[in-house]
Amino acid sequence: MQLIDTHAHIYDAQFDEDRDAMLEHATAQQVTQIWMPNCARETVSGLMALAEQYPSRCLPMIGLHPAYVGETVDQELAAIEDLLNRHAFMAVGEIGLDFYWDMTFVQQQFMAFETQLRWASAQGLPVSMHTRSGHDRNAFMEAADLIEKLALPNLTGIFHCFVGTLDEANRAIGMGFKLGIGGVSTFKNGGLDKVLPYIGLEHIVLETDAPYLAPVPYRGKRNQPAYLRGIAQRVADLMQVSETDVARHTTANAQALLPALYTNLLPQS
8 A cells, every 4th residue: 555645845844853754654654755845935945855865755846835925926936937947846836825814915826826827737737726715715716716717728736735615625626626635634623524425536635734734633733744644544434435445546646647757756556
C-alpha cells in the first residue's frame, strides 16, 4: 500500500528541528510522495531546497496563496511567474480565495486567482485551490463561479481542504476537479460524513495540510504527513470500503493529475 499526501507545507519552520525524522515517519506509514504548495516569495527557497533534496518524493508547486495577497500583489505575481517560467513545477498552487481573516484585498485576490488559473491552463498544469469562507461569503461558490465563467481549456486540479456540502462536492466533480480530503474528515462536526458516503472514490485525493489541521487524535497539535494513514482509515470507514481501496484509488487519482514531466517520478507499486 502507498499513499500520496497531495498538500503539505513540510518546508515550514515548525519542521526545522526534526524534518528528517518526520519524513522517515511518513515513509514508515506508507506515505511515498508529498506535494508541497507554495505560499509566497518568502516560502520558495525552503520549498525548492526540499524538492532538490528529494526530487522523486517531495514535489513542488508554485503559486501565491490568497492570504498573502496585499499591496505588493503585482510584484509577488511577477516573481512567481518568473519562477514558473524558469523551473519545473508539478502544479500551480496554493491559489484561490480566502474570506476568513481580512477582506481588505478581496479584489486583488480575485485578480491573482484568475491570473494564476490562466497560467495553469496555458502550461497544462493542475491547480491546488484554497477556498476559505467568511464574512458571510462562500469562497468555494465564488471560486467555482469564476472557473465556470472563464471556461479555460485543460483546467483541472484539486479543491484543497474540501469541507463543503454534497451539492458543492458534485459541482466540483462536474467541473473536473478532485476533492482534497484531510483531517477535517475525522472531526466530529466536520460535515464530511454527510458527503463522502455519497460520492465515488474516483473523485477524491488525500492530504494533511501539515503542519495545520491535524486529524483526531492529534487535533490541536502539529500535523505531519504520517498522519495521512489515519485520514485514509477514516475515509474508508465513512465510505464503507477498505483502507487498501482508499489508498489504491486516491494514489491513482493523484498520479493522474501529474503533468508529463513528472510521470517518471511516480512511486513504484
